[in-house]
Each structure stands twice: as C-alpha cells, then as structure tokens.
Amino acid sequence: MTPPTLYHCPDARSLRCLWAAEEAAIDVDLKLLRFPPRAFEPDYRAVNPLMTVPGWVEDGRLMTESAAICERIAEGTPLEVRRDEADYWDYRNWLHRSDATLTFPLAIMIRYTRVEPEERRLAQAVEDYRAFFGGRAKSIEAALADGREWLVAGRFTIADIAIGYAAFLATTLGAGDVLGEATRAWLGRCMARDGFRRARARQAVA
Numbered sequence: 001m002t003p004p005t006l007y008h009c010p011d012a013r014s015l016r017c018l019w020a021a022e023e024a025a026i027d028v029d030l031k032l033l034r035f036p037p038r039a040f041e042p043d044y045r046a047v048n049p050l051m052t053v054p055g056w057v058e059d060g061r062l063m064t065e066s067a068a069i070c071e072r073i074a075e076g077t078p079l080e081v082r083r084d085e086a087d088y089w090d091y092r093n094w095l096h097r098s099d100a101t102l103t104f105p106l107a108i109m110i111r112y113t114r115v116e117p118e119e120r121r122l123a124q125a126v127e128d129y130r131a132f133f134g135g136r137a138k139s140i141e142a143a144l145a146d147g148r149e150w151l152v153a154g155r156f157t158i159a160d161i162a163i164g165y166a167a168f169l170a171t172t173l174g175a176g177d178v179l180g181e182a183t184r185a186w187l188g189r190c191m192a193r194d195g196f197r198r199a200r201a202r203q204a205v206a
C-alpha cells in the first residue's frame, strides 16, 4: 500500500501532522519544502494551489488543514477522543481553536519578522499580535489550572498536538514568556515525548 505523502516545512504547522503520524506509528512519505513554498517551490502549486503546508495526499485526495489531517491520522487510535467520551466536544473545540484562534496571531508575527523583506517588516504589528496571542493563550492556562496532565480525556491526544504546536511556535518566535506556568510545564511534557522528538529529528534529515 502506498503511504500518504506529507509536504512539510521544518517547524511549520505541518509539524502537527508529522508529530501525529509518529505518535500513531503511521508511515508517511515525507517531502520537505523550503519556506515559504510560494517563493521557493513553484512545482508545489500543482499539488496544492494554496501553496501552504501541510499538504497531505492520500488515495489521490488532497487535505490542507493541519487539524483535519491530525483527525485523519488519529482515527481509531487513543489519540482521538471518541464521540461517546465526556470530553468529545471540548476536544473538537480545541482542535478548531488551535489554528483559527491561536496560530493565527503567530502567523502575523512570522510574516513581519521572517517572511517580508527587511523594509516591509513591522515591529508594531509583531508586538501587538504577540500581546493578542498572550490574551488568547490564557485559555490554555485556564484549562490546565486544575493540575491535569493533558488537555482532555485524561490522556495525550491530538488536542495536545494541535495546541502544543501553537505554544511551541510561540516559543520559537520569542513569545514563550506570555505562556502561563502550567502551560509551560505542559508544553515541556509535550516536547519530551518520543513522537515529538522523532518528528523533529526526521524533518532535520529528510
């Protein structure tokens, strides 16, 4: 059987999918791209006209949303929360929040610190969206305030991967200090997992 293909840039949102695949022990054909693909990978347009990563191709079908791809990977494994579990709707809410609410302000920070040429960089936008992210990240701290180890269902799930990636990305952008104490401890647990370490090692050598 042909494994799914994952198009990925190191430490971009597609890391969620690579991490989930490692946790689920799913074989993927990893294609490493330079960031941003629209500037450096013109051939990728034929695969994903959005020119974003992740791109996930399986059975001739393209998926481009990191949280949805994580749901696909987690299906039938303990990484997903089943509909008959008490935390099901919280779990679904975290998956949507991961990108729509939490990664969005970080994407603006990336654009105005790394992607735009020097003369178009906007320190004010970076500072404003850093604070904006900090406000939104309080929702993670509130969820972990009762001392729980993982976000939902009493076990590690793709909710931890999707939200953990946003917190990790914040640290790579110098915004780790806006995360609360419980959030930083939980992020440490996420990053100490073999699955996370293997995913990062794989992106380095692919």
Ligand SMILES: N[C@@H](CCC(=O)N[C@@H](CS)C(=O)NCC(=O)O)C(=O)O
Binding pocket: 012, 013, 014, 036, 037, 038, 051, 052, 053, 054, 064, 065, 066, 067, 099
């Ligand atoms: N909602 C999508 C967003 C995908 C996305 O915007 N990915 C970024 C990388 S973190 C990207 O490819 N940016 C390149 C660009 O916009 O040109 C997801 O969650 O996967």
